[in-house]
Amino acid sequence: MEDQEAVGPPVPVADLKVQYAENPDFKQKVEFLVDRFQHMRRARPDGSCFYRSYLFAIFEQMVGDKERALAFRERQKDALEFCLSVGYERMAIEDFFDDFMELLDAVSVEGATRATLEDLWTDEKDRYLVCWARVLTSAYLKRHEQDFACFLTAHSSVQQFCAQEVDPMTTEADHLQITALSSQLQVPVTVVYLDRSEGSAAEHPFAHDSTLPFTPIHLLYRPGHYDLIYPK
Amino acid sequence: MARNRLNKEWKEVQRNPDPDILLELDGDSFEQWRAVINGPQESPYEGGRFQLKILCSASYPYAAPQVSFETKVFHPNVNFNTGELCVDILKTDWSPAWTLQYVCRAVVSLLRDPNADSPLNCDAGNLLRSGDLRGFNSMARMYTIEHAMS
Numbered sequence: 524m525e526d527q528e529a530v531g532p533p534v535p536v537a538d539l540k541v542q543y544a545e546n547p548d549f550k551q552k553v554e555f556l557v558d559r560f561q562h563m564r565r566a567r568p569d570g571s572c573f574y575r576s577y578l579f580a581i582f583e584q585m586v587g588d589k590e591r592a593l594a595f596r597e598r599q600k601d602a603l604e605f606c607l608s609v610g611y612e613r614m615a616i617e618d619f620f621d622d623f624m625e626l627l628d629a630v631s632v633e634g635a636t637r638a639t640l641e642d643l644w645t646d647e648k649d650r651y652l653v654c655w656a657r658v659l660t661s662a663y664l665k666r667h668e669q670d671f672a673c674f675l676t677a678h679s680s681v682q683q684f685c686a687q688e689v690d691p692m693t694t695e696a697d698h699l700q701i702t703a704l705s706s707q708l709q710v711p712v713t714v715v716y717l718d719r720s721e722g723s724a725a726e727h728p729f730a731h732d733s734t735l736p737f738t739p740i741h742l743l744y745r746p747g748h749y750d751l752i753y754p755k
Numbered sequence: 756m757a758r759n760r761l762n763k764e765w766k767e768v769q770r771n772p773d774p775d776i777l778l779e780l781d782g783d784s785f786e787q788w789r790a791v792i793n794g795p796q797e798s799p800y801e802g803g804r805f806q807l808k809i810l811c812s813a814s815y816p817y818a819a820p821q822v823s824f825e826t827k828v829f830h831p832n833v834n835f836n837t838g839e840l841c842v843d844i845l846k847t848d849w850s851p852a853w854t855l856q857y858v859c860r861a862v863v864s865l866l867r868d869p870n871a872d873s874p875l876n877c878d879a880g881n882l883l884r885s886g887d888l889r890g891f892n893s894m895a896r897m898y899t900i901e902h903a904m905s
Binding site: 654657658 | 759760763764766767816817843844847848849850851852853854856857
């Protein structure tokens with residue numbers, strides 16, 4: 524798994540046609556994707572693919588864009604305090620937050636390009652950022668416990684759900700995690716599902732009512748995995 | 756990361772020690788730590804002081820620390836011979852947002868609330884699973900007096 528880049532370079536969506544050539548169940552949906560999307564970036568499939576794809580795309584939208592970066596920074600400036608308020612220890616998480624904010628500054632300066640972001644997104648940085656995203660997700664879930672508790676099926680409390688399904692670095696994100704993180708970050712994201720069900724690929728929007736100046740990010744979901752996908 | 760982070764943790768435990776946990780460096784490097792935890796009140800471990808060995812690799816905090824009991828303890832989730840312990844947050848549920856102090860607190864909780872499923876000490880597990888709480892408590896108490904209270 525470590526062989527694959529944390530977030531890969533853009534590749535044509537049409538590549539999926541080759542991958543699913545022998546698979547009639549997916550053919551129709553792949554055709555739909557190729558019509559609607561231009562390219563995709565593959566994320567390393569280690570359980571953290573949702574977190575890194577979503578964050579990468581957020582930073583990508585802030586490349587060289589001061590206005591977006593300012594709005595996003597304003598929204599995130601108290602995020603460390605927010606996480607401390609639900610019980611995280613400062614010394615355990617402040618480095619993750621600092622790295623997150625440093626990357627924000629580094630990509631939003633004039634002259635920064637996508638290559639700047641790709642170069643800065645090292646494996647070490649990736650781990651810091653994924654960590655931070657998980658802490659933010661947990662903190663949001665815990666703070667809005669009453670809104671989320673009724674959706675739990677296999678866990679006795681939001682606290683337990685976070686300890687088993689959000690904080691550990693290998694656990695995958697599902698509906699609750701995506702709802703929580705997108706609500707905290709306020710960057711709209713649409714999950715496009717590619718599975719064996721009938722019809723065209725289903726799309727599910729999250730945080731589309733955000734007032735931050737971002738365009739919706741698209742994630743391609745195949746059972747157990749998320750990649751970034753970009754509309755035409 | 757490991758060194759920088761462990762240095763912070765070291766300063767923090769000195770500034771803010773937990774009354775039930777003595778956590779200190781074992782040697783000159785940040786790799787090896789030693790903890791002494793107090794057995795929880797109203798448990799058969801009460802009054803005992805249990806020593807833990809904690810090893811942090813260079814990939815800490817992304818990789819969990821290795822923790823084992825140095826003091827013999829009769830508990831379903833602790834291997835009686837090796838001191839190896841089975842607690843979720845050191846295995847599948849580890850997160851880089853936890854700290855060594857947090858781990859020690861989890862071990863104290865484990866002493867307070869033994870988990871009889873998937874035991875590392877079958878004798879202890881069987882006593883609990885068969886509902887023989889009295890038998891379990893007296894065994895755990897005996898080993899506590901013998902090994903953790905001298």
